[in-house]
Amino acid sequence: MATAARSIDTQSQAHIPHPEAVVVRFAGDSGDGMQLTGGQFTLSSALAGNDFATFPDFPAEIRAPQGTLFGVSAFQINFGASEIDTAGDAPDVLVAMNPAALKTNVKDLKPGGLIIADEGEFNARNLAKAQYDVNPLEDDSLGKWQLVHFNISQLTMDAVKPFGLGNKEALRCKNMWTLGLALWMFDRDREPIIQWLKDKFAKSPILADANIAALNAGHAYGETAEIGNPGAVPIPRKHVDAAPADPGLYRTINGADAAAMGLVAGCQLAGVKMFFGGYPITPASSILHALARFKEYGVTTFQAEDEIAAIASAIGASYAGQLGVTSSSGPGIALKTEAIGLAVMTELPLVIINSQRGGPSTGLPTKTEQSDLYQAVYGRNGDTPLPVISARSPSDVFDCAIEAVRIATQFMTPVILLTDGYIANAAEPWKVPDMSSYKPFPVSFLDHVPEGGFKPYGRDNKLARPWVKPGTPGLLHRIGGIEKEVDTGHLNYSPANHQAMTDIRKGKVDGIAAHIPDQDVCLGTEGGKLAIVGWGSTFGPIHQAVRRMRAKGHDVSHIHVRHIWPMPGNLGDLLKSYDKVIVPEMNTGQFKTVLRDQFLIDAKPLNKVSGQPFRIAEIEAAIEEALA
Amino acid sequence: MNDMTPIQKSSPKDWETDQEVRWCPGCGDYAILKAVQRTMPELGRKPEDTVFISGIGCSSRFPYYMETYGFHTIHGRAPAVATGVKLANPDLDVWIITGDGDALSIGGNHTMHLLRRNLDCQILLFNNEIYGLTKGQYSPTSRVGTKSPSTPFGSVDRPATPCAFALGSGARFVARGFDVSKHLPDVLKAAHAHKGAAFIEIFQNCIVYNKDVFEDFAAPKGAEARQLWLEDGQPMLFDGGSKGIAMDMETLTLKVVGVAEGGWQAAGVIVHNVKNRAIAHMLVEMPFGEFPMALGVLYDDPRPTYDSAVTEQNAKLSEGKTPDLQALISKGQTWTVE
Secondary structure, eight states: OHHHHHHHHHHHGGGSOOOSEEEEEEEEEGGGOHHHHHHHHHHHHHHTTOEEEEEEEOOSSSSOOTTOGGGEEEEEEEEESSOOOSSOSSOSEEEESSHHHHHHHGGGSOTTOEEEEEGGGOSHHHHHHTTOSSOTTTSSTTTTSEEEEEOHHHHHHHHHGGGTOOHHHHHTTHHHHHHHHHHHHTTOOSHHHHHHHHHHTTTOHHHHHHHHHHHHHHHHHHHHHHTTOTTOOOOOOOOOOOOOOOSEEEEEEEHHHHHHHHHHHHHHHHTOOEEEEEOOOTTTHHHHHHHTTOGGGTEEEEEOSSHHHHHHHHHHHHHHTSEEEEEEOHHHHHHHHHHHHHHHHHTOOEEEEEEEOBOSTTOBTTSOOOTTHHHHHHOSSSSOOOOEEEOSSTTHHHHHHHHHHHHHHHHTOEEEEEEEHHHHHOEEEEEOOOGGGSOOOOOOOOOSOOTTOOOTBOOOTTSOOOOOOTTOTTOOOEEESSOBOTBTOOBOOOHHHHHHHHHHHHHHHHHGGGGSOOOOOSBSOSSEEEEEEEOGGGHHHHHHHHHHHHHTTOOEEEEEOSEEESOOTTHHHHHHTEEEEEEEESSSSHHHHHHHHHHOOOEEEEEOOSSSOOOHHHHHHHHHHHHO | OOOOOOSSOOOGGGGBOSSOOOSOTTOHHHHHHHHHHHHGGGTTOOGGGEEEEEOSSSGGGGGGGBSSEEEEOOTTOHHHHHHHHHHHOTTSEEEEEEEHHIIIIITHHHHHHHHHHTOSEEEEEEEOSEETTTTSEEOTTOOTTOOBTTBTTOOOSOOOOHHHHHHHTTOSEEEEEETTOTTHHHHHHHHHHSSSEEEEEEEOOBTTTBTTTTHHHHSSTTHHHHEEEEOTTSBOEETTTTEEEEEETTTTEEEEEEOOTTOTTTTTBOBOOTTOHHHHHHHHHOOBTTBOEEEEEEEEOOOOOHHHHHHHHHHHHHTTOOOOHHHHHTOSSEEEEO
16 A cells, blocks of 8 residues: 555656645544644654644533534644744644534635535534534535535545444544545655554554554545546645754654653752642643653652642652652642742742643633733732743743753742743654753752851852751751741841841842843844844744744844843843834733833733734734834 | 661750740640650651641741751641652651641641541641630631630531541541640650551640630549540540440440449440541540540551652652663654754
């Protein structure tokens, strides 16, 4: 089969168009396996050498009622022959596995884009559930798009018939049939997917064989349609060339795995063991899942009884000499807030990861937002400063996690690392770094009485207090949440001491600015008409929009801020070197407000809180308007 | 509670800090502090290997007065902090100091889960049936009708029974004592000898906001008749041996029986077996008045601890594996660009 496929490929190669980039969205019922299909298509894109970005978008319900509009699960991938920064504004191809998937997704499809629909699912019952009065495959309501439809359900059933599966099990192979067709459409090798299926179903070879048969059948359908097999609908085919990339080993990475591995890397560079206290919450749980498998790396994971216990146990572990880490999403971070204050007061290292989601309250658990910036920077009782950093993409979480560990252990402070639902779930290619290129930052536990006596709240030149492990003779001391006396750490409520300690805590965190890189301009020039200033996962759309507008000759630059608090020392002057500053954010203007407050600049907001990432076009429009 | 032999036995003085004790004069906490400081040298652990962890409330100031490592945390969260401490360093001897509000109200969830998991530590719950540090509001253990600033006409909700809560949560060691009792050090020693979560309820007299609420059984005068001190393998006798606790076989509940001239067996008095969980449930629920107050070690039946299970699993899964970070990040869906 593979041989036959190759020969057809060779014949038809010349006729296949080679676009720069293509956006494909797979949409189906939550039970249709669209995330799996998307994940494997991503792998095949990676192996084909494309650059890519993905955007999984799934419902909050685990098993939403079949066929409903709110039960639709989608996976979008943008893959290209040049640099890809976002999952794409609008799909070129929409695969719709049922009427609900068509209805909720078709409006995003580019005019003239291709719809592939499983007509087997467009029955009266499913049409009614999707609130279609008339079958859209049969009227002309989809006229502005190219439409191909065939009975994927039946074709799958036929393909897996020899394996004697039940109806339900047979139909579950539908996603592999669809994937097979997609692999044919984009001229991809099936072999790695076949290998993956064999591994996945190693314990059940029949299911492996059935899924492989479905995959091959989908692929063959494309082939036979092309060579004019009667009854088959011809399908357009495209080949996206490999993107130029530095030589080396690459892998796909999502934000959660990057966080887990970055924390392990950070702890190795610091020379400490890691304790991770977590409580299940979407979309942060996957960090706990990943770390739970890393025991040989000196990681202890603890699924606590609640968010508070998760952070409190991490603080306990830090006190005992490991690096405590906890992660959550907005509502969970809210519960951890009092304990974060304790970590600030007791000056213990701690890393807190917030995978932000739509709020307030329970909000939009599976959708992305950047609305916890105030919470991270300001959201505690008392004057309670702590460093905040943010990751811009899935792979960037790896380096940000290392940076968080560095700051926490070097400055004896809790650090908040902001990611979001998009970063946590989305995948991108990542050139695997050479770990020997990272500079270690070993911690030194105090293990003897220093000259001049032991001061639990004495300071080094970074204003960090000593880290002492219980079990160390001669250094017995008590810590707690009550105001500490300068140097001794004894209880002290006196006005002068509280003033002094408040100043020290602020001075310590402010001082971190001298130990982080200066702010750079990631695209464009220092000074000019317009700077687009972003943080977090808006990096991709801002970067592409600025690149495109610069290509058109506009004077616009992109500044991306990783260190939210304290900010790089040169940031104020840098921002003041532009006539205008726009801050696109997936919130109502939180970073904009912080920038205004810190630098008295007239930063303008560009806000989006729909639970969806920015489109490149939205930022391009804002740039155009600002420069008009 | 590892068996470590100290090079030189310490004295109670070695466990005292130089900090001024800030409880109200006459507070029961002083007696408990003394009892703990007197007990520590007997336990064979060094001060530097010992950590006292507390929440918030009068009792939770305790760590400041112990010459050990100490962590005065936030309200209700001491069990969670202690879990992190013990998992990070299982060799430490961990003591949790808490109160009725701290452990059973704001921190009830953590207390329950620490006991369920069976973390190896001692939990000393100072029960004074009142919120002292916030100036006298009724607490989750206050009796119905308690008049306080927040219940000026008397509280109307039923109190929790700490030892019943502990047993219900899965505790494998439950004991009771009271602040000025001479038996308290023995109870502390038994708790320390138990490998696992050892829960001790210590009735503590708040002389300012809830004075003498335990006098009905704690007062020295007539104590014999009102206190049932339990000892493993010994009959449940009180009031100078003239009374005992027996099982009413018809209702399957406990009853008080008279014992004539040492004939406790004839009277059907139960022999205390610290491993009998069913009887332990009955002992902690005995209504005082009709029954004496059950004190001492009510239940002691160790099970493998959470910290040892975590340590074992970590060790087992790490066995023979090299923590190669470069290999870890190079796994997954990979490809090479030439």
